[in-house]
Amino acid sequence: xxxxxxxxxxxxxxxxxxxxxxxxxxxxxxxxxxxxxxxxxxxxxxxxxxxxxxxxxxxxxxxxxxxxxxxxxxxxxxxxxxxxxxxxxxxxxxxxxxxxxxxxxxxxxxxxxxxxxxxxxxxxxxxxxxxxxxxxxxxxxxxxxxxxxxxxxxxxxxxxxxxxxxxxxxxxxx
Numbered sequence: 019x020x021x022x023x024x025x026x027x028x029x030x031x032x033x034x035x036x037x038x039x040x041x042x043x044x045x046x047x048x049x050x051x052x053x054x055x056x057x058x059x060x061x062x063x064x065x066x067x068x069x070x071x072x073x074x075x076x077x078x079x080x081x082x083x084x085x086x087x088x089x090x091x092x093x094x095x096x097x098x099x100x101x102x103x104x105x106x107x108x109x110x111x112x113x114x115x116x117x118x119x120x121x122x123x124x125x126x127x128x129x130x131x132x133x134x135x136x137x138x139x140x141x142x143x144x145x146x147x148x149x150x151x152x153x154x155x156x157x158x159x160x161x162x163x164x165x166x167x168x169x170x171x172x173x174x175x176x177x178x179x180x181x182x183x184x185x186x187x188x189x190x191x192x
Contacts, residue, residue, distance in 0.1 A: 021083035021091055021124055023131040025138070029070065033082070036090035038062055040116055047117035050150035054176050069095055069112070078111070081135050083128055091116045092128045096136060096145075107144040107188075108136055129162045137191060144190045150174050151183030164189045 027033060038059045045053040045062065052065060072078035077100065083092035097109035110132055115124045136142050147164070149155040151174070156166055164187035172181035 019086060019122070021085060021127055023081060023083050023127075025081050025131075025135045026079055027082050029073065029080070033090065034066070034070075037082070037093055038066055040090050040093060040114060041066070041112070043117055044114040049114060049117070050153050050155060051112050051114050072097070079135070079139075081128070081132055083115075083124060083131065085116075085119070091119050092124050094128060094132050096132065096139075098139075106141055107146055108139065108142050110145055110147040113147065125158065126162055129159075133189065133191070143192055144188055146189075147187050149185050149187060150176070151185050153182075156185045156187065159187045162189075 041051060041062045042057055042059050044051050045057045046055045048055060053061065069078060069080075072095075073080055077098050079096040079098075081094050081096065082090050085091040092115040094113045095111040097111050099105050099107065099109070113125075113128065113132075115128060133145065136145050145164075146167075147159070149159060151169070160166065166185055167188045168186035170184040173184035174182040176182055
């Protein structure tokens with residue numbers, strides 16, 4: 019069983035609802051995707067609208083991995099840089115795989131598909147992402163070829179007394 023990936027799928031109500039559900043489920047399972055559980059779809063919706071606006075303006079692109087039933091099972095946003103001196107690399111935002119699919123290699127598949135998608139973008143030479151320390155994500159990304167290039171200690175406060183490092187990872191495309 020593998021995921022079927024689509025770069026820049028049309029965002030219709032079914033995809034919107036599927037991505038909101040995916041993001042909510044990932045967050046509530048403890049995934050480091052911008053929220054701390056418990057969250058509802060309505061908690062996620064404002065961030066979704068921010069991404070949707072960026073998609074409509076061409077500042078972000080969307081990559082979705084669909085399961086065998088055609089539901090969004092994995093997703094990531096690819097963000098262009100607006101700064102004229104930094105247009106040669108992109109950001110990955112909100113890298114997520116549904117909890118029911120953890121351990122199947124879909125995270126690696128998602129990152130490989132993101133790399134393939136990034137290679138289709140003119141002038142893009144590298145991918146950057148940030149991850150929340152204390153989750154082991156930096157080890158996962160490193161195993162996929164990303165290199166830690168920066169760390170800000172205690173920059174992410176998930177709860178009072180629980181500050182995590184903000185870790186920047188880089189994947190060169192050339």
